[in-house]
Amino acid sequence: MNAPITAPTTAAIRSDVAAEHVTITPSILYFGTPVVLLSTENEDGSANLAPMSSAWALGQTIVLGLGRDGQSARNLAARPELVINLPAPAQWREVERLAPLTGRDPVPASKHAGCRFEPDKFGAAALRPEPSRTVRPPRVAQCPLQLEASAARIGPDVSGAFVIVEAVVRMVHADPRIVVPGTQHIDPQRWSPLIYNFRHYFGLGPQLGHSYRSETPRD
Structure with a gap:
């Protein structure tokens, strides 16, 4: 049996060495984005909790792809x-x-074949809801960062298969262990988001450097 071929890690790919690229057609383009658990309110007042990995921040606005x-x-x-x-x-x-x-019943035809309806998402994932301060949907108590927000603009993407949401953040809750003491800053050396990298889960590696705009300690 042939030995398995081990792909080079990101660290092993030298930035100063050019390589001849190949043209590919990947089925998805999740090239390393943070995972979000999105809590919203159902029509009956219960909570829906959904994982997603198309989210990015622009100032105090979070753009979501659903x-x-x-x-x-x-x-x-x-x-x-x-x-x-x-x-x-x-x-x-x-x-x-x-x-x-x-949270849809019946399950939409567009969902993966293995998808099933579950009304109690928090219970199914062994997560605990925590009351929010400014919005009705609950926070996920175990998550180190929780952003209460309101959707200010919702519209279709160019393909028509997705919805783009622009949500304005109202309040940020952070585990004190990831906050720089005495400041309003998240400590990037203590906080690592969960990253969705081509349908695999990763955390961040060691710090490589910092932006000139950084307001947190740089040692």
């Missing part, structure tokens, strides 16, 4: 309040428990 047929998109169209919960790398198993679940 599946058009999911419960989260349906909820936000009617009730714009939400919580953007960011899990730590060690919580990937809880995230994966949520992955095959949907």
Whole structure:
């Protein structure tokens, strides 16, 4: 039997050595994005909790990309309040428990064949809801970062298969262990988001450097 071929790690790919690139057609483009657990309010007042990995920040606005047929998109169209919960790398198993679940019944035809309806997402993932301060949907108590927000603009993407949500953050809750003492800053050496890298879960590696705009200690 031939020995398995081991792909080079990112650290092993030297930035000063050019390589002849190949043209590929990947099925997805999750090239390393943070995982978010999105809590929204269902029509009956219960909470829906959904994992997603298309989110980025622009000032105090978080831009989210959601599946058009999911419960989260349906909820936000009617009730714009939400919580953007960011899990730590060690919580990937809880995230994966949520992955095959949907709050839609019946399950939309666009969902993966292994997807099933689950009304109690928090219970299914062994996560604890925590009351929010400024919005109705609950926070995920175990997540180190929780952003209470309101969807200010919702619209389709160019393909029509997704919904783009622009959410304005109202309040940020942080585990004190990841905050620089005496400041309003997250300590990037103590906080690592859970990263979704081509459908695999990762955390961040060691610090490589810092931006000239950094306001946190640089040692």
